[in-house]
Amino acid sequence: MAFYEVYSHPALIRYKTSFCTRATLFVVVVFCLTYISPLLVAYRSQGFWVKRSTYEEQPVVRFQYQMLLVGATGLTGEYVAWSTFPNFNRLLEGNLRIPAVSVQEEDWNHDGKPDRLILQLAIPLKAGEQVYSIQLLLMFSYQLFRMSTVVMQTLALLQYSSSVPGSQLFVSGDLRLHQRIPLPHRGLHTSYNVSVVDSASPFASAYDLAKIIRTYQERNLTTHLSCPAPVWMVGRAAYAPFQMNVEIRYPCSTYMPGFWEMVKFAWIQYVSVLLIFLWVFERVQTFVFQNHVLPTVAAPVLKLHQS
Known part of the structure; x- marks a missing residue:
């Protein structure tokens, strides 16, 4: 069975x-x-x-239309300069050169936040003047909202030098956020929302680039211009201005979860x-x-x- x-x-x-x-x-x-x-x-x-993390947020970066320009026109200390700060311009006397400035901010994805800055400067020169090096300081307003709410004033330093006098400098780079410590995941941070340059000061020491950068780099949050390959062009015609063409993009950041x-x-x-x-x-x-x-x-x- x-x-x-x-x-x-x-x-x-x-x-x-x-x-x-x-x-x-x-x-x-x-x-x-x-x-x-x-x-x-x-x-x-x-x-x-997870001690550090990243997220996709387009920072709100606004060019403040504040600049400080210094160009070496000789090998023995000659220079020309200009800024958007009247007190600094008064100190320049015969070295002041007022450039023609063109500024354009582009919003590629139409989200109301600028994605790129296009800046053009034409610096007039006297007969016999040549540009061997250039330093340009640009001021920005930088804001983040998604995790930490950050509102601060930042800068970008653009500089280049050559033993051969130039006619034009082209720079294309990214304005990147540099953090010594990660941002917390929440809270409001406005301690750096102050002007990087004391434009009210009548003293030349307030506009010294080395002093400005030294003080700026003591902050925990800064921005710097990442530019792998600036292009220095030679062969300037007589009485032609020195041209500067700058393109700056605004990428994303890290935070503490x-x-x-x-x-x-x-x-x-x-x-x-x-x-x-x-x-x-x-x-x-x-x-x-x-x-x-x-x-x-x-x-x-x-x-x-x-x-």
């Missing part, structure tokens, strides 16, 4: 022992290895906590490793107790089912 299976259910077997036994110690060790080992593995893999964002990332790392350890040590315990490697008392739990 043939038999076939009509019903099946798993049998639960409980292994019992007293408190101070090797079996108890084994279970404690296995528990620690199961739940603590994944924590150590995930932590040592350098991917447990909040507590729950860190926990969310850490939980994913921990559980992914924990599942492996649960599978391994579940089979280790089954082998140890089913084969009586450690002394325990097997107490099967029977369940009665009505047919």
Whole structure:
């Protein structure tokens, strides 16, 4: 007579022992290895906590129409200069050269935030004057809103020098945010929302580029112009102005994530490793107790089912 299976259910077997036994110690060790080992593995893999993160936010960068220009016209200290600060221009006397300035801000994606600045300057020169180096300081308003709310005044320094007199300088770069510390994930930061240059000062020391940059670099948040390859052109015609063509783009930044964002990332790392350890040590315990490697008392739990 043939038999076939009509019903099946798993049998639960409980292994019992007293408190101070090797079996108890084994279970404690296995528990620690199961739940603590994944924590150590995930932590040592350098991917447990998210300490820094990035996000896509177009900063609101506005050119302040404030500039300071210094150009060396000789090898023995001759120079020409100009700025948008009247007090500085009064100090220049015969070295003042007022350029023709053209400024255009472009919004490529039409989100109301400028994406690029195009700046053109034509610096008039006297007969016999040649430009060997140029320094240009540009002031910006820089704002972030999505995570940290940051409102500050920043600058970009553009400079180039050559032993050969030039006729034109072309620069294309990115205005990048430089952080000594990550931005927190929330809060308002306006401590740097002050003018980089003290334009009210009548003293020449207030417009010294070295002093301005030294003070500016002491900040935790700054911007700098990243320009890998400025182009210096030679062959200027007599009485022709020195031309400067500048293109500046505004890319994104890093911030410090909040507590729950860190926990969310850490939980994913921990559980992914924990599942492996649960599978391994579940089979280790089954082998140890089913084969009586450690002394325990097997107490099967029977369940009665009505047919």
